[in-house]
Amino acid sequence: MAIEVRIPTILRTYTDGAKQVEGTGATLGELFTDLDRKHGGLRERLVDDGGLRRFVNVYLNDEDVRFLAGLDTPVQDGDTVTVLPAVAGGDLAAADG
Amino acid sequence: MLTISRELYDKIVAHARADHPDEACGVLAGPAGSDRPERFIAMLNAERSPTFYRFDSAEQFRVWREMDERDEEPVVIYHSHTATEAYPSRTDIALAAEPGAHYVLVSTRDAEQAEFRSYRIVDGEVTEEPVAVVE
Numbered sequence: 642m643a644i645e646v647r648i649p650t651i652l653r654t655y656t657d658g659a660k661q662v663e664g665t666g667a668t669l670g671e672l673f674t675d676l677d678r679k680h681g682g683l684r685e686r687l688v689d690d691g692g693l694r695r696f697v698n699v700y701l702n703d704e705d706v707r708f709l710a711g712l713d714t715p716v717q718d719g720d721t722v723t724v725l726p727a728v729a730g731g732d733l734a735a736a737d738g
Numbered sequence: 739m740l741t742i743s744r745e746l747y748d749k750i751v752a753h754a755r756a757d758h759p760d761e762a763c764g765v766l767a768g769p770a771g772s773d774r775p776e777r778f779i780a781m782l783n784a785e786r787s788p789t790f791y792r793f794d795s796a797e798q799f800r801v802w803r804e805m806d807e808r809d810e811e812p813v814v815i816y817h818s819h820t821a822t823e824a825y826p827s828r829t830d831i832a833l834a835a836e837p838g839a840h841y842v843l844v845s846t847r848d849a850e851q852a853e854f855r856s857y858r859i860v861d862g863e864v865t866e867e868p869v870a871v872v873e
C-alpha cells in the first residue's frame with residue numbers, strides 16, 4: 642500500500658531533498674507517524690498538541706483536510722497527500738485579539 | 739536584488755491600493771531557477787483584514803499546482819501593510835516558508851506615495867535588498 646506525499650521545499654531537509662515520499666496508514670495521522678519513522682522530525686513540523694499545525698495546509702488529493710476530518714481523515718492506496726506551508730503574515734496579536 | 743518589470747511593479751501597487759485598508763497579497767511566478775518574475779497572480783486574502791493576510795488554502799493549492807505544471811516557482815510573494823511601514827513584521831518573518839522567494843512589502847499608509855521594498859527571509863533572518871525596476 643502506498644500513499645504519495647508531496648513535500649514542500651522547506652521540509653525537504655527531512656527527506657534528503659526528496660519532493661515526494663511514500664507512506665502507509667489508514668488515516669492521515671497514521672500516515673504522518675509512518676513518515677516520521679523514515680524521516681525523523683517531519684511529523685513535529687506538521688502536528689502539535691492541538692492536531693494539524695495552524696499554518697500548515699494539508700490536502701488529500703484536491704481537498705484541504707480541514708474540511709474533511711483533519712488527522713482522522715481516512716487515506717488509501719493511490720491517494721496523494723500534499724503539504725504546503727500557509728502563506729500568511731501580519732500582526733498576529735491584533736488578529737487574535 | 740529584485741529585478742522586476744515596471745508593469746509588474748505597477749500591478750502590485752495597484753492591487754495594494756485597491757484592497758486598502760485590507761492587506762493585499764499575491765505571487766509573481768517565474769520559470770523555476772530563473773529568479774525572473776513574469777506572471778502576476780493576485781491572491782484572495784482569506785482573512786480580509788487590515789492587519790493580517792492568509793492565502794485561501796484551496797486557491798493556494800490550485801496556484802501552486804499550476805506553477806508546478808508550468809515548471810514555475812513563486813519568485814515573489816508580496817503583501818501590503820496599510821498603516822505601518824513596508825517592513826516585515828515578526829509574524830511575517832515567523833511564517834515565511836519559501837526560502838527562495840523575494841518577499842515584497844508595499845505600504846499604502848500614505849495616500850499619495852506607496853512604499854515598495856523587497857527582502858529575503860531565510861531561517862528567520864531578514865535581509866533587505868535593492869529593487870531594480872526595468873522599464
